[in-house]
Amino acid sequence: QAKRGTEGAPSPAADPRTAGGALEPRRPAAVGQGRGAKGAMMKPKPPIRFRALEKVKVRPRSLVQICLQRVAENFLSYDNLHLKLGKKQLEDVYAMLDLDMPLAEAAMRINDENYWKRRTQAKHRNAQVEKHGMSWKQTFLELELQQALEQVPITVEYGNPELEALKQQVSASRLHIFQLSISQFPSHLDLSFLFDALPALCSISITYGNRRLGMDYERAMFGMKISDAQYLARDIRVSQTLVSLSLPCNMIDDELVKVLMGGLSYGHMLTHLDLSHNKIGDRGARRLASLLDPDYCLQSLDLSDNQIHANGCMHLGAHLAENVTCQVLNLRLNRCEDNGVSHLFQDMCVNKCLQRLNISCNDLTVRCLPYLNAMLAENNVLAELDISANPLHQADEETLQGGGDAAAAGASTGLDATNPAAIADAGGEGLDATNPAS
Numbered sequence: 407q408a409k410r411g412t413e414g415a416p417s418p419a420a421d422p423r424t425a426g427g428a429l430e431p432r433r434p435a436a437v438g439q440g441r442g443a444k445g446a447m448m449k450p451k452p453p454i455r456f457r458a459l460e461k462v463k464v465r466p467r468s469l470v471q472i473c474l475q476r477v478a479e480n481f482l483s484y485d486n487l488h489l490k491l492g493k494k495q496l497e498d499v500y501a502m503l504d505l506d507m508p509l510a511e512a513a514m515r516i517n518d519e520n521y522w523k524r525r526t527q528a529k530h531r532n533a534q535v536e537k538h539g540m541s542w543k544q545t546f547l548e549l550e551l552q553q554a555l556e557q558v559p560i561t562v563e564y565g566n567p568e569l570e571a572l573k574q575q576v577s578a579s580r581l582h583i584f585q586l587s588i589s590q591f592p593s594h595l596d597l598s599f600l601f602d603a604l605p606a607l608c609s610i611s612i613t614y615g616n617r618r619l620g621m622d623y624e625r626a627m628f629g630m631k632i633s634d635a636q637y638l639a640r641d642i643r644v645s646q647t648l649v650s651l652s653l654p655c656n657m658i659d660d661e662l663v664k665v666l667m668g669g670l671s672y673g674h675m676l677t678h679l680d681l682s683h684n685k686i687g688d689r690g691a692r693r694l695a696s697l698l699d700p701d702y703c704l705q706s707l708d709l710s711d712n713q714i715h716a717n718g719c720m721h722l723g724a725h726l727a728e729n730v731t732c733q734v735l736n737l738r739l740n741r742c743e744d745n746g747v748s749h750l751f752q753d754m755c756v757n758k759c760l761q762r763l764n765i766s767c768n769d770l771t772v773r774c775l776p777y778l779n780a781m782l783a784e785n786n787v788l789a790e791l792d793i794s795a796n797p798l799h800q801a802d803e804e805t806l807q808g809g810g811d812a813a814a815a816g817a818s819t820g821l822d823a824t825n826p827a828a829i830a831d832a833g834g835e836g837l838d839a840t841n842p843a844s
Contacts, residue, residue, distance in 0.1 A: 470495070478502035482511055510578040513547060522546050539584060547579040552586055558593040560627070569595075576603050585609035585650075590617045592627070594634050601641040601648075611652035611680070629657030632665060639669030648673065652680035663690035670697060680708040682736070691718030698725035698732055705731055710738040710764070719746030723753035726760065734762045738792070742768040751777040755784040762790040770796035 477484060477491075478499045488496060500518040505525045507516075516522070522542035526533050530549050538545035554572055562569055576583075576599065583604045591614050601607065615628040630638075630653070642648060651673075658666070663686055670676070679697065686694070691714045697704050719742040726732065742750070747770055754760065770793060782788075 471498075474498050475502055481507070481515075509547075509550060510574055513543075513578040513582070517543065519543065541582075544582045544584065547582045548585065551575060551579060551583060552588055555586070555588050556590050556592075558591070558595060560592045560594075562593050562595060573599055573603075576600060580604055581606065583607055586611070587652075588612040590615060592616050594631055596637045598637065598641055601645050606647060607645070608647050609650035609652075609678075610648065611650075611654070613653075613655045615656075630662060632662065635662045635665040636668075639666050642666075642669030642676075643672045646675070649675055650678040651676060652678075653684070654680060655683045658684040658686060658690075660687050660690040660693075663693055667693050667696075670694075673697075674702055677703055677705045679704060679706070681712070682708045682710040684712055686712040686714060686718075688715050688718035688721075690714075692721040695721040695725040698722070698729045700728065700730065703731045706734040707732060708734075708736040709740070710736045712740055714740040714742060714746075716741075716743050716746030716749075718742075720749040723750035726750070727753035727756050729757065730759050732760055735760060736762075736764045737768065738764045739767045742770075744769075744771055744773040747774050748777040751781040754781050754788070757785065758787050760788060763788060764792040766792045766794040766796065768796060770798060772798055 474495060477487070479502075481487075481499070481503055484490075487499065491499065497518065497520070500516065500521045503516070503521060505528055512525075519542050522545070523535075526535075526542050526546040526549070530546070533545050533549060535542055535545050538548055554575060558572070559568070580603050584606050585608065586600075588611065591612055594614070597612075614630045614634055619627060635658075638653075642651065651670075653666075656662075658681060663681075670679075676697075679694075681694070686709065691709065691712075694707075694709070695718075697707070714737065719737065719740070722735070722737075723746075726735070742765065747765055747768060750765075751774065754763075775798070778793075
């Protein structure tokens with residue numbers, strides 16, 4: 407044992423703690439202190455945690471996504487993708503497509519509503535899809551065609567590249583155009599390529615001329631010409647789907663109405679007609695009154711802001727008496743006066759269809775009030791009547807002396823409020839109120 411202890415002991419020279427060859431006795435370390443130091447050296451420090459980074463999982467794109475991206479970049483090179491890709495994959499391809507794709511190709515190849523919604527909101531921020539059949543594709547194609555038609559130059563010629571591009575656009579979107587609202591049409595081009603190529607066109611509104619000319623004003627650049635009326639009459643005659651026609655602010659007079667009637671007389675499917683803000687007189691109103699015959703189904707007629715006097719109002723009333731389809735009649739801002747409106751009120755006593763009548767701003771006085779009272783007493787269908795902006799508060803001396811009764815009012819206007827035959831026999835300005843052909 408002594409030998410083992412001697413062999414296991416370190417030599418004095420090897421121990422640096424000896425000084426001068428003398429062996430210094432080793433101090434035993436505390437048990438707890440040695441273990442704590444060793445544990446501190448062995449235990450690793452906890453890593454710093456970034457909770458925001460822990461939620462982000464960055465993963466490389468899958469091979470499928472890379473392939474779909476390549477398909478989207480070369481979309482026009484593929485045909486019948488809906489037969490080769492699944493529904494989810496096809497939606498991913500549409501989400502990657504370029505919004506500046508040529509319209510002719512996009513209209514024929516893409517039916518995804520999300521794609522057309524993104525494209526519409528990118529170019530037409532104020533577009534309202536509820537006004538275009540709740541379809542984003544229809545919304546975009548209709549707005550694009552309207553904008554293209556409004557930018558057609560005045561001096562465009564047949565064979566022009568711009569005109570050919572427009573015809574190509576019409577052909578590509580032909581199945582998705584249901585209504586057009588053209589606020590200005592500078593050119594006097596024949597629009598037959600629209601009506602012939604759009605089988606679903608049911609509503610059109612067009613105003614010929616420029617809206618903003620500035621110092622380049624020319625009278626010829628405003629309104630509809632006779633050639634325009636001839637083209638439009640032909641288009642209305644051949645159209646089988648048109649139900650709404652609006653021609654406001656076109657400076658249409660009686661002669662243009664005569665030309666337009668060449669097509670309107672064949673419009674047996676027309677339900678809404680708007681000729682407001684024009685220059686239509688009594689003869690034009692007489693011709694338009696024939697559209698209220700039982701052969702037609704016109705439901706709304708807007709002739710506001712024209713030059714219709716008493717004679718034209720009498721013709722409208724005579725045809726309105728036997729009408730069973732018209733529900734809205736607007737004669738605002740005309741010159742019907744007491745004589746014409748009194749005839750109209752008498753005819754409305756037997757009318758059982760008209761629901762809304764606007765005769766504001768027609769220079770009506772208290773002379774027409776007895777006829778108005780008689781009409782309201784017998785007509786229980788009329789729901790809305792607008793007689794605003796008329797000097798009804800001004801009573802002439804003859805009415806005041808007669809006590810304001812119906813007989814005095816009838817004598818002042820030349821009509822008998824209790825005798826419809828007298829009104830039917832009354833004429834005006836050389837025209838027969840019951841014969842639109844005169």
